[in-house]
Amino acid sequence: NAGVTQTPKFRILKIGQSMTLQCAQDMNHNYMYWYRQDPGMGLKLIYYSVGAGITDKGEVPNGYNVSRSTTEDFPLRLELAAPSQTSVYFCASSYSQGDNEQFFGPGTRLTVL
């Protein structure tokens, strides 16, 4: 099993550009999450999904969109990149919420200039 995979590993965007961060998992997990990591702030939840076709906002959803058309894939879309979105983005998945461990992807380091 590859676990949770993310692409790209690194990306530099100009202000106003758009991009999609890809995330896929092969563990047949229903639950998937997108986090951003800001220095000294731990992980903040952007969006999450409890199954194909179902998504919901986390703590910091502004400026992002997600979709979940299959169990395996959970892409994160940035429509108009802003410097405040410079961060490391982690995708994670779990068998269920709350009492099941989350499995994290390797992360995408995004810089917006």
Added chain:
Amino acid sequence: ILNVEQSPQSLHVQEGDSTNFTCSFPSSNFYALHWYRWETAKSPEALFVMTLNGDEKKKGRISATLNTKEGYSYLYIKGSQPEDSATYLCASAFAAGNKLTFGGGTRVLVKP
């Protein structure tokens, strides 16, 4: 907003010494407490998931305790080794089926 707090933010430990640090969370509506280990340039990996008051978990030299009534968990590292250097994250779920709220992490540096 439900706050999960970790202290200290960072600590330096001499190789061979034992250490511990704290995760504090609101005790109302507690459901589960997670600990993750996060090495530099890698992704977080789960250490423990605890749900019951008084629960204790152990993996090698690392162990954790949970007090849901007063809202805290301790992570212990016995006989620290340089490979224990990492950021340790805790996260809490506050209701069944709820998402995790993460603390800011405790960064541990073990000096040889």
